[in-house]
Amino acid sequence: MTIRQADDWDMHDDGGAPSANVESTIAAPVPIEGLRGKLTANAPLAKLVWFKTGGNADWLFEPADKEDLVEFLARLDGQMPVMALGLGSNMIIRDGGVPGVVVKLGKAFSNVEIGDDCRVSCDAGAHGILVSSAARDAGIAGLEFLRGIPGTVGGFVRMNGGAYGREVADILIDCDVIMPDGEWLTLPAADLDYSYRHSALPDGSVVMAARFQGAEGDPAIIGAEMDRIAEARENSQPLRTKTGGSTFKNPEGHKAWQLVDEAGCRGLMMGGAQVSEKHTNFLINTGTATSADIEGLGEEVKRRVYEHSGIQLEWEIQRVGRP
Numbered sequence: 553m554t555i556r557q558a559d560d561w562d563m564h565d566d567g568g569a570p571s572a573n574v575e576s577t578i579a580a581p582v583p584i585e586g587l588r589g590k591l592t593a594n595a596p597l598a599k600l601v602w603f604k605t606g607g608n609a610d611w612l613f614e615p616a617d618k619e620d621l622v623e624f625l626a627r628l629d630g631q632m633p634v635m636a637l638g639l640g641s642n643m644i645i646r647d648g649g650v651p652g653v654v655v656k657l658g659k660a661f662s663n664v665e666i667g668d669d670c671r672v673s674c675d676a677g678a679h680g681i682l683v684s685s686a687a688r689d690a691g692i693a694g695l696e697f698l699r700g701i702p703g704t705v706g707g708f709v710r711m712n713g714g715a716y717g718r719e720v721a722d723i724l725i726d727c728d729v730i731m732p733d734g735e736w737l738t739l740p741a742a743d744l745d746y747s748y749r750h751s752a753l754p755d756g757s758v759v760m761a762a763r764f765q766g767a768e769g770d771p772a773i774i775g776a777e778m779d780r781i782a783e784a785r786e787n788s789q790p791l792r793t794k795t796g797g798s799t800f801k802n803p804e805g806h807k808a809w810q811l812v813d814e815a816g817c818r819g820l821m822m823g824g825a826q827v828s829e830k831h832t833n834f835l836i837n838t839g840t841a842t843s844a845d846i847e848g849l850g851e852e853v854k855r856r857v858y859e860h861s862g863i864q865l866e867w868e869i870q871r872v873g874r875p
Contacts, residue, residue: 553584556592581611581653582627588616589624597645597654600637602702604644604794605843607873608830609654611801617660618675625758628653634732634756635872638677638704642711642797647843648874655758657706666690670766671725676706676759680713683764684778693769694723696777700785702797704760711870712746714780721746725763749801749868751807790828794837799850800865806867809833812853815860822849835869847871 557578578593595612598604611632615621625634633652637643659852661677663761664686672692680698683705688693700715701708709727712720724741731737732754744754753759785791800808812818812832824841827849828834835846854865 553587553589553591554579555584557594558589564787579633579824582624587620587624588693589620595654597637597640597650600656601640601643602794602838603644603796603841603843603846603847605647605837605841607647607843609650609652611653611729612656613653614656621655621657621758621760622730622734622736625657625730625732628734630733630756634708634758635771635822636676636706636758637789638707639679639702641702641868642707644796644843644847644869644871646847646871646873646875650873654692658662658703665784666692667763670694671748672764672766673761673763674705674830675761676704676709676735678705680704687766688771688774688778691769691771691774692766693774694718694766695764696774696781699712699778705762709744709759709762710751710753711749712744712751712786716750716784719746719748723764723766725765727762728760729753730758730760736760788831790830790834793828793834794833794839794841795828796846796869798833798868800833800854801868803865806863807833811857811861811863815853815856816864817853817856820849820853820856822852827848844875845875 580591584591591613595607598606613624615624634655635650636655653742657677661675663675664678664683665673666686667673670692672683672687672695680701680703684695684698697716697718701713703713708720726738726740729737729739800810809832817827818832819829823845824838825845826836826838828836835849857863857865
């Protein structure tokens with residue numbers, strides 16, 4: 553295994569230029585002998601998240617497979633912060649970067665298998681679209697809503713992701729998790745203490761896989777529901793912009809987008825960040841935003857909503873790293 557140091561070329565997506573990673577003399581956070589993944593120091597993260605903003609990770613580890621990740625985290629032994637990164641769709645990476653190690657799960661973590669009794673087993677890197685499509689093809693209903701979650705299994709298991717009236721807590725049987733010290737646990741859904749967009753999984757733990765329970769269904773009916781969800785998202789959300797998904801949780805008895813709209817925030821801007829004109833619970837990077845612009849705009853929206861309605865909005869988007 554080789555340690556890499558990312559230089560300035562890695563900050564730009566130039567459509568296929570050769571990698572500008574160079575070997576580094578910087579000390580690795582763990583002994584690297586026998587590890588098979590890619591370990592990069594000072595790794596740019598902006599290109600890995602939907603907002604396309606933010607600083608670098610102190611370290612980025614891209615494991616070769618599950619065994620490689622288990623070994624890496626065991627060697628790390630909880631001595632450094634760890635953050636798992638999926639699609640980066642519901643996240644602000646702050647401009648100061650992320651301390652410790654960011655773990656990026658690639659294609660080796662995207663498997664989906666259909667089991668007996670309408671059970672669907674998924675690796676943490678599998679996209680919601682892939683999981684729901686595999687279930688549809690097998691005639692398994694109940695997972696259609698995953699088509700509407702722009703993320704991976706690891707992310708929406710951790711945050712109890714949901715859409716269109718359902719959430720992960722409704723279908724999760726159990727999940728495999730590596731704890732910060734490298735211990736591997738299989739946790740039943742009840743142990744995650746799910747609430748709205750929240751679980752009891754500790755910081756630094758990494759979801760590796762999950763099992764979901766569906767029910768027998770007609771693939772044609774399941775597919776039609778997935779198409780309905782896809783069309784609803786396309787018509788109502790700014791999917792073709794640099795965004796981070798739903799910004800705020802829906803307060804009890806209210807819709808966040810409506811509160812934001814009624815507070816006069818539709819189209820509100822701060823630097824290069826803007827409240828979407830199409831869906832006011834989405835913030836977008838118009839092209840020049842920093843993460844500070846986006847987070848600052850979100851805080852200003854919260855202030856205006858509270859001033860207008862007396863309701864305190866809570867962030868749904870994760871905000872991580874150094875300011």
